[in-house]
Amino acid sequence: MRANALWSVVAAVLLIAVPWIIGGEFYINMASQVLIYALFALSINMMLGFGGMVSLGHAGYLGLAGYALILLVINGFDQLSAAVLALVFSTAMAGLFGALSLRAPGLGFIMITLALGQIVWGIAYRANNLTGGDNGIRLPARPAPFGIDISSAPRFYWFSLAILAVAFFFIWRFSRSPFGASLKGARDQPRRMSMLGHNVWLIRWLTFVMAGFWGSVASLLFVYYNLFLSPHALGLQQSAEILLMAILGGATSLTGPIVGAAIITLIKNVVSTYVERWNTLLGMTFVLVIVFMPYGLVPGCQTLWRKITTRSKPAATKPIEIKASADSSSGGCS
Amino acid sequence: MQWQFWIIQTLNSVAFGGLLFLLSSGFSLIFGLMRIPNLAHGAFFMLGAYFGYSLLARGGNFWLVALVAGLGVGLIGIALERLVLRQIAGNEQGQVLVTLGVSFIIADICLLAWTGDPMPLPAPQELRRPLLFAGYAFPTYRLVVLVIALVAAVGLYLLMERTRIGAMIRAGVDDMEMARGVGIPVSRLFTMVFLLGSSLAGIGGVLGGPILNAYPGLDADMLPLALIVVILGGAGSLLGAFVGSFAVGFLYNFGIALAPDLAYFVLFLPMVLVLVFLPQGLFGRVQL
Secondary structure: OOOHHHHHHHHHHHHHHHHHOOOOOOHHHHHHHHHHHHHHHHHHHHHHHHOOOOOOOOOHHHHHHHHHHHHHHHOOOOOOHHOOOOOOOHHHHHHHHHHHHOOOOOOOHHHHHHHHHHHHHEEEEEEEEHHOOOEEEEOOOOOOOHHOOOHHHHHHHHHHHHHHHHHHHHHHHHHHHHHHHHHHHHHHHHHHHHHEEEEEEHHHHHHHHHHHHHHHHHHHHHHHOEEOOHHHHHOOOHHHHHHHHHHHHHOOOHHHHHHHHHHHHHHHHHHHOOOOOOHHHHHHHHHHHHHHOOOHHHHHHHHHHHHHHHHOOHHHHHHHHHHHHHHHHOOOOO | HHHHHHHHHHHHHHHHHHHHHHHHHHHHHHHHOOOOOOOHHHHHHHHHHHHHHHHHOOOOOOHHHHHHHHHHHHHHHHHHHHHHHHHHHHHHHHHHHHHHHHHHHHHHHHHHOOOOEOOOOOOHHOOOOOOEEOEEOOOHHHHHHHHHHHHHHHHHHHHHHHHHHHHHHHHOOOOOOHHHHHOOOHHHHHHHHHHHHHHEEEHHHHHHHHHOOOOHHHHHHHHHHHHHHHHHHOOOOOOHHHHHHHHHHHHHHHHHHHHHHHHHHHHHHHHHHHHHHHOOOOOOOOOO
């Protein structure tokens, strides 16, 4: 545990120092993108990793919170109340979408979230008068929280990092809380959980709403970063990328989605400067990860690491192996 | 003039509903039997349209082209089922995500092969002239598409209800374990249903070509409509796919014609109502 705490401090210091380490506005902006997508992936993973609910409509929150924010700011609201109202609106819609999606407990959940996400996309695409349609709309300026200017690249990076840290702390507490435990119970043994008197539907719905809230927070960051929103940003592809980040990194671990977000964002930025076939690569990654690495990179590497470190003591392999899986499901803190 | 508008829009709606039926009946059957929503189904539809475009550009007969393109898409469907989905049998969640990955690959290859411009498919020469009846003009091609969809619906009904294979598929939908137990070759049924479903989607793509054109993004436009059809009508049921297709065809088409800004919102409302009051859909055989 003490080693874990040490590693957390080192990781935090490194993350804060990123703008000085890498320099160059282009790379700092890329790091900010990683943070924003990390928040998206963390939020979708509240449902996926702890609740076993696969959502393909997560980019819908970009539409709900993003357009709400921009429209409120354009219509004269100040930045703070616009952000709060956008979050309230988007989270309330998450409540509605959750209630609808959870009508189907199994794979229908994927279908309904996909359909809902595409309906948000379709409305954003069609409602020209409101959203500017295909051309998108601009946010006039970034906000200045507590009077601090965040228009420069490093400052925006630290702003995103602060938000991500708050979210990470919340989601870490969430996964360790009795509620998180009951969510895992609802994932693995829904019938037994009902027998024990837990309201499985309510547990799932609350998780859906919380994931929606953090997804909306990430959406605000996304809009603050780009200062622009068009329907292209909230299509099925965006939802799929966010989901892939969580799966690739490892949905059962807490840090997995962050690693996945970093890898996918970097690959996407690097690859799209050289080749145009990003979608093929995305699809191939999807297929390969699910066929060959269903538990993702982080848990996979943890298992591998433990195998290497315990090879000298074969007698102790079995108990450690069991502990390892328990560890990775509650998340090794980085 | 006013009457002409309503007639045209109604015909457009039923023709679009027919296309949706070709798309979603296969989707619904696959979901009913294998319990996975095949998210590559929209891409199959688009691939059918592009195959049709290329074959027609080489001077093929329209109806023959539709069959060949449909069969080609069907073979790709078999490849997806045999080579990819089989690898992760039992992991339904993974299978769904793999079909999504495959749909991205297909869409990107289409973009590479047929560029980003919309490709219009020419309707057969003899059907381009509008049909004049009682002083009103009817678009002939759309009427023919509707007739084909109805014929396909009857054919599928007979296949499902009156043949041995249909009985086996129904048994698999209702109780997979039992079907295996009494010696039904469920594994071969999977492949067959995949062939049938993706061929229908491919044929739908060719038939839809002259109405919708083949363009990048056609897959993402059609897939949610197929999902909504199945959510409305209920999974695994032909009747559900039939009723759902025409309902969505009408709603979507009239939505676009009368309130283009809200065309998608119009679809949202019935979906909410059905999910709240009939979570299995109108005629669902299996739990979503």
